[in-house]
Amino acid sequence: MPISATPLKNRQTAVLFDLDGTLVNSSAGILASLDYAFRANGTSPIAALTDLMVGPPLHEIVESLCPEILPSGIDMIIESFKAHYDSIGYLQTTPYDGINQMLNRLLDAGIILAIVTNKRAHPTELILDQLGWNDCFSYVYCPDSFQPTPSHRKSGLLRKIMHDNGINPPDCVYVGDRKEDWHSARANNIRFGWVEWGYCIQKPDFDDNSFVLTVPDEEIILDAIWNAPELRRESLDGGGKLNQ
Structure with missing residues (x-):
């Protein structure tokens, strides 16, 4: 499966996912x-x-x-x-319980799905093929998918996926399991969803409007997008706060 991106012609609602510890147990x-x-x-x-x-x-x-x-x-x-x-x-990679159902329901709701991960492109591609997810995700962004590699790692990848495909911050959320994922979402003014089942056993001390998923639940994700409060970005370096 080619890992690439085709720009969206119109504004679309998107859910951007981390991979390891979020969608799959790897x-x-x-x-x-x-x-x-x-x-x-x-x-x-x-x-x-x-x-x-x-x-x-x-x-x-x-x-x-x-x-x-x-x-x-x-x-x-x-x-x-x-x-x-x-x-x-x-x-040995397996999806977490309930992930397949959640992805299918998000797709049925007309949501664009994408992956933004620190994982290399080749094994990411192998895993998506193994799990039968090739048609689920419109975009898959990995650090080595681009030359030069986007700066600031995951926050740079989030910035690039939005820029490349016309995705606006109010029209998407980023779902992940690590504090780095939260900071990367903040730096791009994206609402963040933290999954409780991932590899970060201690919940980050959120001081913004991030939300928590205790189980895969498309309704919570959709509500976070469609009923999101207005955000204001104080800084691009991750040092500021997102205020409602």
């Missing part, structure tokens, strides 16, 4: 591939491999687990991970 495959990569390179991580480390870009995960290793060694571990994950590890 931790088993990621942790197995990390374990393989460390062992293949004769390296031991400084901390146990747990679900809590899933979500950031791959190089950040590896660097945090091997702070004393030279960049060349980090690159070797990353390449070993990619070889294992892209052939075996991704197959």
